[in-house]
Amino acid sequence: MQYQQSESRMYYSESLERVVRLASGSAVVIFSVSTCCMCHAVKRLFCGMGVNPTVYELDQDPRGHEIEMALSHLLGGDSAVPVVFIGGKLVGAMDRVMASHIGGTLVPLLKEAGALWL
Amino acid sequence: MSFQQHTTRGSSKSGEGSTDSGSAVNTLSNTPESPTDHRQPPPRQMDSAGGIDSPRISGSHSHPAAAKAKPAQEKKRGPGSNSDEVLDAKTLRRLAQNREAARKSRLRKKAYVQQLESSRIRLAQMEQDLQRARSQGLFLGGGGAASGSINSGGAIFDMEYSRWLDNDHRHMCELRTAFQAHLSDGDLRVIVEGYIAHYDEVFLLKGAAAKSDVFHLITGMWTTPAERCFLWMGGFRPSDLIKMLIPQLGPLTEQQFMGICSLQHSSQQAEEALSQGLEQLQQSLVDTIANGSVNDNMQHMAMALGKLANLEGFVRQADNLRQQTLHQLHRLLTIRQAARCFLVIGDYYGRLRALSSLWASRPRESMIAAADDNSCQTTTDLQMVHSSQNHFSIF
Numbered sequence: 001m002q003y004q005q006s007e008s009r010m011y012y013s014e015s016l017e018r019v020v021r022l023a024s025g026s027a028v029v030i031f032s033v034s035t036c037c038m039c040h041a042v043k044r045l046f047c048g049m050g051v052n053p054t055v056y057e058l059d060q061d062p063r064g065h066e067i068e069m070a071l072s073h074l075l076g077g078d079s080a081v082p083v084v085f086i087g088g089k090l091v092g093a094m095d096r097v098m099a100s101h102i103g104g105t106l107v108p109l110l111k112e113a114g115a116l117w118l
Numbered sequence: 119m120s121f122q123q124h125t126t127r128g129s130s131k132s133g134e135g136s137t138d139s140g141s142a143v144n145t146l147s148n149t150p151e152s153p154t155d156h157r158q159p160p161p162r163q164m165d166s167a168g169g170i171d172s173p174r175i176s177g178s179h180s181h182p183a184a185a186k187a188k189p190a191q192e193k194k195r196g197p198g199s200n201s202d203e204v205l206d207a208k209t210l211r212r213l214a215q216n217r218e219a220a221r222k223s224r225l226r227k228k229a230y231v232q233q234l235e236s237s238r239i240r241l242a243q244m245e246q247d248l249q250r251a252r253s254q255g256l257f258l259g260g261g262g263a264a265s266g267s268i269n270s271g272g273a274i275f276d277m278e279y280s281r282w283l284d285n286d287h288r289h290m291c292e293l294r295t296a297f298q299a300h301l302s303d304g305d306l307r308v309i310v311e312g313y314i315a316h317y318d319e320v321f322l323l324k325g326a327a328a329k330s331d332v333f334h335l336i337t338g339m340w341t342t343p344a345e346r347c348f349l350w351m352g353g354f355r356p357s358d359l360i361k362m363l364i365p366q367l368g369p370l371t372e373q374q375f376m377g378i379c380s381l382q383h384s385s386q387q388a389e390e391a392l393s394q395g396l397e398q399l400q401q402s403l404v405d406t407i408a409n410g411s412v413n414d415n416m417q418h419m420a421m422a423l424g425k426l427a428n429l430e431g432f433v434r435q436a437d438n439l440r441q442q443t444l445h446q447l448h449r450l451l452t453i454r455q456a457a458r459c460f461l462v463i464g465d466y467y468g469r470l471r472a473l474s475s476l477w478a479s480r481p482r483e484s485m486i487a488a489a490d491d492n493s494c495q496t497t498t499d500l501q502m503v504h505s506s507q508n509h510f511s512i513f
Contacts, residue, residue, distance in 0.1 A: 041395025
């Protein structure tokens with residue numbers, strides 16, 4: 001995954017590095033907050049498809065806040081979570097995930113990453 | 119005023135409200151069967167004089183008639199009558215019922231007009247409020263109590279949506295003409311893509327409305343009652359739409375059919391996920407509100423407000439789902455199939471809206487009198503239905 005060191009702040013690039021590392025660690029990775037209902041929705045979506053995602057609850061991580069900031073910066077949006085990575089590649093927030101599913105590209109992506117068999 | 123002596127006359131209105139006697143008599147004098155036309159001066163004279171006889175009723179003078187039209191008394195006269203037409207009991211009863219029906223119809227019309235008048239005043243008031251709200255800018259949060267509790271976000275969306283509906287009608291006509299005229303694919307494509315852009319526009323409008331008044335969207339106050347019945351998260355349910363479409367699209371290739379079934383399936387999964395997310399939001403909200411103690415009430419309210427803010431996100435994701443579904447349909451189908459597809463969609467929602475209008479203006483049971491012969495009333499009711507059929511109630 002490509003990322004730019006546009007920010008000189010240590011935390012930002014460190015956090016992004018951590019994100020990249022975590023995202024590459026599993027086929028499907030979701031950065032979430034335990035109380036966020038949209039995060040719950042995206043988790044239900046993958047579970048409903050028979051996928052077993054790796055979920056990182058940022059509110060339960062000591063350095064979670066920094067990761068949230070980094071993600072928010074990365075996506076350029078208001079909410080940092082939920083964010084989904086598949087096969088180490090960034091898919092995006094809920095709207096991108098759903099657009100991908102409706103567009104028929106999500107399932108092939110999941111199969112390619114080995115998260116879904118038929 | 120005593121009507122006793124006029125009971126046997128077909129033109130009498132005895133026993134009924136005196137207010138209508140004049141007009142009722144007029145009604146009767148217009149009917150071709152009126153017996154009184156031939157025989158006597160204008161009926162009004164009869165009423166005021168209280169006792170003018172016509173040769174017809176001379177025989178029944180002595181009857182202590184009750185203050186009601188008594189067709190039965192006519193029977194007794196029989197051959198003694200020298201009227202030009204035979205007025206049997208059935209005809210008299212029918213005439214009486216017609217009068218009754220006409221009278222009730224007039225009363226209904228009066229009530230309807232009064233309702234229209236008050237609605238007109240209310241509408242003028244609303245427009246005034248809206249103007250004021252517009253000039254002051256959008257209200258943020260709950261500060262809209264000043265101008266008659268109109269939430270301008272919702273009202274503004276309703277206006278924009280009403281305009282969108284007009285455009286929709288125009289697009290549909292254009293699409294239908296183009297489709298039936300068998301235009302070239304290239305020309306048809308332009309029109310179809312124009313229609314999709316038109317749908318993109320409504321999602322933009324809804325997105326803005328979700329920011330200012332999500333409750334207005336999610337409770338479906340911007341739609342008609344029949345549409346509201348099928349509402350899912352502030353709009354139509356995409357998988358239901360596809361289910362409705364499949365048999366109407368005409369012949370599909372195997373690949374297309376698979377694609378559309380797959381679309382329906384993924385849409386269902388996405389809908390399910392969003393619904394579960396919303397359910398969790400509602401549960402969390404309930405917990406927050408229920409568990410507020412007296413001491414930290416404000417804190418709990420603040421928390422509840424924070425959670426409510428997430429509602430906008432769900433409506434937006436639902437609209438996103440709807441928009442993506444329409445785009446995917448466009449991708450899966452040929453241009454002629456897509457044209458037909460959008461015609462079906464447009465027709466379907468048009469009919470749903472029309473259904474709401476018809477339902478709203480259907481004749482109510484209480485307005486129809488217990489008369490046996492309803493022919494007059496039915497006609498008037500149908501006229502009333504027809505006149506309100508052309509207006510799609512938005513508000």
